[in-house]
Amino acid sequence: MTGPLVVRTREELRAATEGTIALVPTMGALHDGHVQLMKHARPLAQTLVVSIFVNPTQFAPGEDFDAYPRTFDADLERCAEAGVDIVFAPTVDVMYPDGLDATVSVDAGPLGQILEGAQRPTHFRGVLTVVAKLFGLVGPDVAVFGEKDYQQLTLIRLMARELCLGVEVVGCPTVREADGLAMSSRNRYLEADERQLAGAINAALRAGAASGREGGTAVLAAARAVLDEHGITPDYLELTDPDLAEPVPGREARLLVAARVGRPRLLDNIALNLGGN
Numbered sequence: 001m002t003g004p005l006v007v008r009t010r011e012e013l014r015a016a017t018e019g020t021i022a023l024v025p026t027m028g029a030l031h032d033g034h035v036q037l038m039k040h041a042r043p044l045a046q047t048l049v050v051s052i053f054v055n056p057t058q059f060a061p062g063e064d065f066d067a068y069p070r071t072f073d074a075d076l077e078r079c080a081e082a083g084v085d086i087v088f089a090p091t092v093d094v095m096y097p098d099g100l101d102a103t104v105s106v107d108a109g110p111l112g113q114i115l116e117g118a119q120r121p122t123h124f125r126g127v128l129t130v131v132a133k134l135f136g137l138v139g140p141d142v143a144v145f146g147e148k149d150y151q152q153l154t155l156i157r158l159m160a161r162e163l164c165l166g167v168e169v170v171g172c173p174t175v176r177e178a179d180g181l182a183m184s185s186r187n188r189y190l191e192a193d194e195r196q197l198a199g200a201i202n203a204a205l206r207a208g209a210a211s212g213r214e215g216g217t218a219v220l221a222a223a224r225a226v227l228d229e230h231g232i233t234p235d236y237l238e239l240t241d242p243d244l245a246e247p248v249p250g251r252e253a254r255l256l257v258a259a260r261v262g263r264p265r266l267l268d269n270i271a272l273n274l275g276g277n
Ligand code: AMP
Pocket: 025, 026, 027, 028, 033, 034, 036, 037, 144, 145, 146, 147, 148, 149, 172, 173, 174, 175, 176, 182, 183, 184, 185
């Protein structure tokens, strides 16, 4: 198994890529969820690029930027496993040539202010700005993102469409542990007892989805009951339509949750069918 080529600059990237390009952006500390995105992306283009960059502008002061796990050598092995051609691992200078306070950035609009955005007001500006830069540097035809970060996927799709970036954005289902916990680079910070408790987040979403036919109020009540039973107070537990607008009875909906369990903040979401009125 030959490993991917590691490149750090736009020039190195340009020299190494050929034909159509698929991009999987990541912050490293790769797990099976990331590998699934890579395997999904592999047949979509001739060259498969994975970017590994812990993006400072999507972390607010006091968040875990410094403590975010960095496991580059193991990451290269995971990329080799999935048939990745190129790992783009830029420095902060390559990504932010005019510094972190450069004057131009991408405004995520109103959907960037709800859910995660209400908790982390600068987060999606940082995410969309770095993804736009990665699209500019890598020049992908297609880019693959996980449904695990559902609001992020929604906003990146909107950005690509509204800013006419010419990149097809593809979403991939969430990869989970046996008890339903969504895989995440931050799960490694869960202590053993917290890890057990963390399974309740997905259990709550499943309970909510199972009540879909009874309508939105029942969905939220069923999910909240499971969280309460485990002593988990969510930052938010909200029901939306698939585009993060108001849910519509009789249609598909999304139930989204974020909760801190021990040190990490965990996110999850589930699709469900809402009963009609
Ligand atoms: P991150 O490295 O956490 O920024 O994530 C990079 C990409 O992997 C994003 O598109 C995430 O949504 C996706 N991702 C992270 N965890 C999972 C998972 N458990 N299942 C599917 N995709 C995931």
